[in-house]
Structure formats: C-alpha cells, structure tokens
Amino acid sequence: MKRVIVALDLLLETIGKVVSLSVLVIAAVILTEIVSRMFFRVSLPWAADVASWLMCALIMLGGPWTLSQGKFVRVDALYTHFTPAAKIWTDTIVTTLLMLILCYVLIRYGYTFAERAFLSGERPASASWNAPVWVFKALVPAGASLMVLGWLQYLLKEWTAYLSPTDIDRGDTGEMQIHG
Numbered sequence: 001m002k003r004v005i006v007a008l009d010l011l012l013e014t015i016g017k018v019v020s021l022s023v024l025v026i027a028a029v030i031l032t033e034i035v036s037r038m039f040f041r042v043s044l045p046w047a048a049d050v051a052s053w054l055m056c057a058l059i060m061l062g063g064p065w066t067l068s069q070g071k072f073v074r075v076d077a078l079y080t081h082f083t084p085a086a087k088i089w090t091d092t093i094v095t096t097l098l099m100l101i102l103c104y105v106l107i108r109y110g111y112t113f114a115e116r117a118f119l120s121g122e123r124p125a126s127a128s129w130n131a132p133v134w135v136f137k138a139l140v141p142a143g144a145s146l147m148v149l150g151w152l153q154y155l156l157k158e159w160t161a162y163l164s165p166t167d168i169d170r171g172d173t174g175e176m177q178i179h180g
Contacts, residue, residue: 001160008153009068012146016065022054029054046129053136060143064150070158088162092155099151103144110140 033047066072082090116122117134124131 001156005153005156005160008149008156012065012068012150012153015146016062019057019061022058026051026054026058045126046124046131049124049126049129049131053139056136056139060139061146063143064146066150067147068150068153068157070154084162088158091158096151096155099147103148106144106147107141110137110144113140114138 029047029051033044033051036042036044036047079087079090114134114137117137118132122133124133
C-alpha cells in the first residue's frame, strides 16, 4: 500500500511542480503583451490564447496534485463537526461518488471535445498563428484522469492514517494532519 501511495505521490507531485512553472510563463506572456501594446502599439494575436491555454494546463494538471494533498476547498459547515470516522466514510462514499461523476463527464465529453478539434484540424479563431488547439483541449480528459489518481492517493493516505495512526507522516510541522 505504501508503495502505491509513494508512486502516486511522486507522479502527481512531479507533474504539479513542473506545471506550476507555467505561472511564470503566463506572467511573461502577459507582460510581453502589455509592453508590445504600450511601446509599439501592436497587439500580439497569440498572447491571449497562450495565457489561457497555460492557465488550463495549470488547473487541469496541477489540480490533481493539490487534490492528492488534501488542499482542496470543501464546505466545512457540517464536515468539521464530524468524527474522524464519519469524515473518512463521507469522503470515501459521498465525495468519491461526486468526484467520479465529475471526472466521468470531464473525460467523456473532454475527449470528444479534443477529438473533434483534432479531426477538424481546428486552429485558434482569435489569432493568426497556426497552433493545434486539440493539444490544449486534450488537457481536460488528461487532467480529469489525473484527478481520479489524485483522489485515490488522497483516500489511500487518509485510510492509512486512520487505520494506523502511528504510521502518519507528520510533515514539516510535526503535527498530525488528517483530512487536509
């Protein structure tokens, strides 16, 4: 079990950290567009597309790492008052069901979305450059697939911590952290 957790953690953390660098690229693209407009009075037709696509990559590929670490936003109005057992069973049953429905929709329709773009040879409508749009549309089903792995890894860690509290990784703070 630990090997699976470590392998998933390594995969999701590596993807998450690599894609987090896109924030710097997004900032550089936007700054380049601003400078181009201010000083040269020329708009760069590709800048908005690249910034949007990189933001999509950041969300779809970085989100699963965040999910696996339990750093997602949840409605805590009731959840914080649950016992540890109720929390883990709520996550295992209710949240997993909702997550699977969401991921199914994203994978099923995201794949169709990307496939149509690929088969039609779709190019950006807002720009005069010839970028393949399907690559970026394929981030939706790819990211949703990684979300399933991220959720699985989160649940495995939570169940391991719940069933074997002495095996908990206490992280940098020295505090036990159960349920994100």
